[in-house]
Amino acid sequence: MKELDLHEVAQALGSDSRVSGRISSVSTDTRSIEPGSLFFALRGERFDGHLFAGRALEEGAACVVADRKVDIPDDRVIYVKSTRQAFLDMAQYYRSQxxxxxxxxxxxxxxxxxxxxxxxxxxxxxxxxxxxxxxxxxxxxxxxxxxxxxxxxxxxxxxxxxxxxxxxxxxxxxxxxxxxxxxxxxxxxxxxxxxxxxxxxxxxxxxxxxxxxxxxxxxxxxxxxxxxxxxxxxxxxxxxxxxxxxxxxxxxxxxxxxxxxxxxxxxxxxxxxxxxxxxxxxxxxxxxxxxxxxxxxxxxxxxxxxDYVPSGMRQRTVRHNGYTVVEDCYNASPDSMTAALTTLSGMRCEGRKIAVLSDMLELGEYAEQSHRETGALAAKLDIGLLLTYGDESAHCVDAAREAGMSQAYHFEDKQKLYECLKRSVREGDIVWFKASRGMKLEEIINKLYEEC
CATH class of the missing domain: 3.40.1190.10 (Mur-like, catalytic domain)
Structure with missing residues (x-):
């Protein structure tokens, strides 16, 4: 980050606080503060950066941005209406440079x-x-x-x-x-x-x-x-x-x-x-x-x-012990779930196509309907085995079975799902994992790599 004048920063944040000096970095966490940092006291559900204003100065911060009174010298604080909005304003001002x-x-x-x-x-x-x-x-x-x-x-x-x-x-x-x-x-x-x-x-x-x-x-x-x-x-x-x-x-x-x-x-x-x-x-x-x-x-x-390289668990394809794993459990929505199942169905495969699914989160009152639609789709496609975990994903299996898919099973815990998958996977199979990030399906993937 290039150096900025603190007085000009305060003006950009809509503050009349009287501060002076220069900053060379910005931080929202006292653990990452460097000498000359500007510390933004953000709030979250489980934290309040204002409680660490004094610590920020001890760690070398040049100044603190706060939206309520903090127990440090006034010439080391830029007071604003909202630190969260001020953080965006800071980014806007810096980008303008x-x-x-x-x-x-x-x-x-x-x-x-x-x-x-x-x-x-x-x-x-x-x-x-x-x-x-x-x-x-x-x-x-x-x-x-x-x-x-x-x-x-x-x-x-x-x-x-x-x-x-x-x-x-x-x-x-x-x-x-x-x-x-x-x-x-x-x-x-x-x-x-x-x-x-x-x-x-x-x-x-x-x-x-x-x-x-x-x-x-x-x-x-x-x-x-x-x-x-x-x-x-x-x-x-x-x-x-x-x-x-x-x-x-x-x-x-x-x-x-x-x-x-x-x-x-x-x-x-x-x-x-x-x-x-x-x-x-x-x-x-x-x-x-x-x-x-x-x-x-x-x-x-x-x-x-x-030359593009897929990042994280976004449809990363891994060959392991004769079968193929598609790691696609960074996030999930009805649209991306449809894309995943459709793509799995169209893949060339010497064995079975296995879908391991878990909950799509943040769907509110649409959750049951969306999971049922996913299960019904799986039943229509060329998918040999459907395994699910999670409260909402039980609706996937219900809908898949109602649509005529006999090889569809729901599990109330990951270990039981893993044990079923371990018994089922064979050379030539494709196993596609798909779920919202919060369901942590990578725990099953890692065990599969270690034990099977």
């Missing part, structure tokens, strides 16, 4: 993978800042922007939300030159009530865009394909929709990769990505389009996508 190409990404599903693919493409030409993991909220996004320095030429910033107004704040702080929206699904529908409201909330991403900027939308999404806004240059990407500006055709899935052709600007480009599923082809199209609009050669974009 730099001139670089920033791309904002949101969507109900696929935003993290799309962000990673866009970053891979941008890095082929520019030094690129990107959101780490899923640091995509009002705390994580400022931490990303505050990593900027003069060496960065571009960036890709992921934006998440659960209610109206949240993406507005993130995009105003970021001031991107381009925005991408992947899918309008049903995640957070308990807060927003309908997919139409989710669309409205996601399109707040345009609030930080200048007029005439590119707005890249998934043209295969039934809501996004109908978006009209004369303030922006809308580009549609897709597979099925013939009206898209850029399309993928002739998809061919291998064991752990997908080949396809990209039709763009009256040209055809052969491409391949090291992951499977139509949804990942759509993510790659968004990344390719972002790259060419930022003046990266199409051939360079294609090579960057080939």
């Amino acid at each position: 730099f001139s670089l190409l920033l791309v904002a990404v949101t969507g109900s599903v696929g935003k993290t993978t799309t962000k990673e693919m866009i970053a891979a493409v941008l890095e082929s030409r520019y030094k690129t800042l990107k959101t780490q993991g899923n640091y995509n909220n009002e705390v994580g996004l400022p931490k990303t922007l505050l990593r900027l320095d003069d060496s960065f030429q571009a960036g890709v910033i992921e934006m998440g939300m659960s209610a109206f107004g949240e993406i507005h704040e993130l995009t105003v702080a970021t001031r991107p030159q381009m925005a991408v929206v992947t899918v309008i699904g049903v995640s957070h529908i308990e807060h927003l009530g309908s997919r139409e409201n989710i669309l409205k909330a996601k399109l707040e991403i345009t609030d930080g865009l200048e007029k005439g900027s590119p707005l890249i939308l998934n043209g295969d999404d039934d809501l996004l394909c109908r978006v009209k806004d004369e303030n922006f240059h809308i580009y549609l990407y897709g597979i099925d929709n013939p009206d898209c500006d850029i399309r993928a055709v002739d998809l061919c899935e291998q064991a752990d990769s997908t080949s396809f052709a990209i039709l763009w600007n009256q040209n055809r480009y052969e491409a391949r990505i090291p992951c499977i599923g139509r949804h990942n082809v759509l993510n790659a199209l968004a990344a390719f389009l972002t790259g060419v609009l930022l003046e990266i050669a199409p051939e360079t974009c294609i090579q960057a996508l080939l």
Whole structure:
């Protein structure tokens, strides 16, 4: 982080506190404070940073940002109305110190993978800042922007939300030159009530865009394909929709990769990505389009996508003792669950296709219906064995059995599910793990690697 004048920072945060000096880093945790840090006393459900204001100074902080009285000298405190809002304001002020190409990404599903693919493409030409993991909220996004320095030429910033107004704040702080929206699904529908409201909330991403900027939308999404806004240059990407500006055709899935052709600007480009599923082809199209609009050669974009490495437990494919494991349990929603089961069903397999599923969280009153729909879908597809764990996932098995799938079993604890899987898995099988992150299915995956 480049050095900033404390008095100017206080003004940017809307404070009349009289402070002086300079800062060279920002922290929200006293364990990471460096000499010259500005410490933001944030609050959470289980913590209050104000309790550590004195400790922050002891550790070397130059100043503290607080929204209530703290027992340290007044000339070492910037008082604000809300430290959480001030943290966003700080990020906005700091971002204004730099001139670089920033791309904002949101969507109900696929935003993290799309962000990673866009970053891979941008890095082929520019030094690129990107959101780490899923640091995509009002705390994580400022931490990303505050990593900027003069060496960065571009960036890709992921934006998440659960209610109206949240993406507005993130995009105003970021001031991107381009925005991408992947899918309008049903995640957070308990807060927003309908997919139409989710669309409205996601399109707040345009609030930080200048007029005439590119707005890249998934043209295969039934809501996004109908978006009209004369303030922006809308580009549609897709597979099925013939009206898209850029399309993928002739998809061919291998064991752990997908080949396809990209039709763009009256040209055809052969491409391949090291992951499977139509949804990942759509993510790659968004990344390719972002790259060419930022003046990266199409051939360079294609090579960057080939070199892309899936991160975390996002459809990471592992060969183990003669069978294949797909680690896809970083998050889950009805849309991503459908994509996972459909992709598993279409994979070439010498043995059985086994789906190990657990709960999709944050669905509210839609939880039972969504889990039942997942089970019914599994019964219709080419899946030989369905194993589930979690209170809501019992509805998956109920619906699968009602639809005629006899090899569907629910377990009340992970150990029993693991024991069943250990007895069942054979050479040539594909085992696909899918659940929300909070269900911790990786515990079963790790035991499988250790013992089977």
